[in-house]
Amino acid sequence: MGLFDDVLGSGESLFKNEDALEYEFLPKILPFREREQRELAGCIAPLLQGRNGRNVLVHGAPGIGKTAAARAVLREVEEKSEDVSVVYLNCWHANTTYKVYLEICDQLGYKFTQNKNSTDLLKVLTSMMNKRTAVLVFDEIDKAEEFDFLYGLVEELFKKSLILITNYKSWLLELDERVKSRVMPELIEFRQYDAKETREILKQRLDAAFVPGVWEPAAFDLVAERAATSRDIRAGLFLLKQAGQRAESVASKKVTAEHVRSAVAAIGEFTVKSKDDLGEEEQFIFDLIKKQDGAMKMGDVYNEYKRQGGKASYKTFQRKIAALDEGRFISLERKTGDGGNTTLVNRKITDY
Ligand SMILES: Nc1ncnc2c1ncn2[C@@H]1O[C@H](COP(=O)(O)OP(=O)(O)O)[C@@H](O)[C@H]1O
Numbered sequence: 001m002g003l004f005d006d007v008l009g010s011g012e013s014l015f016k017n018e019d020a021l022e023y024e025f026l027p028k029i030l031p032f033r034e035r036e037q038r039e040l041a042g043c044i045a046p047l048l049q050g051r052n053g054r055n056v057l058v059h060g061a062p063g064i065g066k067t068a069a070a071r072a073v074l075r076e077v078e079e080k081s082e083d084v085s086v087v088y089l090n091c092w093h094a095n096t097t098y099k100v101y102l103e104i105c106d107q108l109g110y111k112f113t114q115n116k117n118s119t120d121l122l123k124v125l126t127s128m129m130n131k132r133t134a135v136l137v138f139d140e141i142d143k144a145e146e147f148d149f150l151y152g153l154v155e156e157l158f159k160k161s162l163i164l165i166t167n168y169k170s171w172l173l174e175l176d177e178r179v180k181s182r183v184m185p186e187l188i189e190f191r192q193y194d195a196k197e198t199r200e201i202l203k204q205r206l207d208a209a210f211v212p213g214v215w216e217p218a219a220f221d222l223v224a225e226r227a228a229t230s231r232d233i234r235a236g237l238f239l240l241k242q243a244g245q246r247a248e249s250v251a252s253k254k255v256t257a258e259h260v261r262s263a264v265a266a267i268g269e270f271t272v273k274s275k276d277d278l279g280e281e282e283q284f285i286f287d288l289i290k291k292q293d294g295a296m297k298m299g300d301v302y303n304e305y306k307r308q309g310g311k312a313s314y315k316t317f318q319r320k321i322a323a324l325d326e327g328r329f330i331s332l333e334r335k336t337g338d339g340g341n342t343t344l345v346n347r348k349i350t351d352y
């Protein structure tokens with residue numbers, strides 16, 4: 001009677017390779033990032049010929065393939081050449097000069113780091129790295145608390161490329177002039193994917209992760225739409241995985257729109273946060289910014305905030321502004337003018 005045709009047998013799975021949905025999974029090919037990868041490769045290319053490379057600042061919104069593209073380029077360098085040492089660090093973890101040097105030594109396989117200070121470690125790592133050329137990636141560079149290591153590495157390494165990655169282009173403007181003038185990075189901007197690109201990227205990951213044919217088209221449509229709205233590929237990956245797991249947990253042979261909908265309920269953290277998630281103070285500041293047309297200087301927003309009875313110090317106020325930026329309620333833009341740097345606060349950014 002076929003009563004159990006829709007039921008997954010024991011030992012059967014909808015997934016053929018669930019790992020393909022991990023954020024760290026690096027696909028063989030990254031569609032829509034050819035130009036960016038080629039530009040990155042261009043900065044590194046001289047290193048393969050024993051010449052000095054160029055430094056780069058990669059910037060763009062979260063979840064749009066900056067890390068993935070950089071890692072893909074590193075992977076290729078490692079495959080192509082033995083003459084380039086390759087180091088990848090995330091500045092969330094390696095957030096001080098000492099930790100950066102320690103981590104580099106570690107990646108180079110140097111064990112005797114105990115009792116060595118930053119200066120010692122820099123000596124060790126440069127003497128190792130200067131036997132070859134070097135490419136060093138500092139992901140989430142804006143999370144680092146100090147930047148002397150950039151200075152140290154640029155000064156001491158002979159032939160290298162430093163690749164710095166950040167969600168905030170404005171980070172560069174805040175960098176100490178002494179360091180900035182040494183690093184002098186080229187800029188590579190990653191733009192957002194459009195809805196069609198997002199869909200195609202997710203389709204590729206779906207095909208890598210699931211047994212063919214298990215996704216109902218309408219279910220995938222929902223995932224693609226949702227990921228396009230949140231403008232973060234990770235939201236789509238999360239939904240693919242969650243919906244797949246939900247389907248499997250009820251022994252369904254298909255992933256349906258219903259499974260996706262129940263997964264969506266768990267996705268809160270990926271969407272642009274709703275206004276209700278804002279604290280009172282952030283809400284107050286956001287409302288104030290919303291009333292403005294166009295961009296406003298940070299200082300002027302603060303003055304207006306004070307005028308309307310705001311009590312926080314400028315530092316606290318700046319942190320609230322940063323939080324609003326992270327939640328994508330507003331966007332910040334750095335402008336350099338005669339009077340120094342100013343931060344412009346834009347209301348926006350969401351078009352949902
Ligand atoms: N063009 C692409 N093709 C395939 N996967 C992609 C692509 N762009 C991003 N991704 C995936 O989306 C997720 C987020 O990308 P990631 O590089 O971590 O973003 P970012 O570093 O910009 O925040 C990762 O799992 C990554 O593999």
Ligand SMILES: [Mg+2]
Pocket residue numbers: 063066067068139
């Ligand atoms: Mg990243």
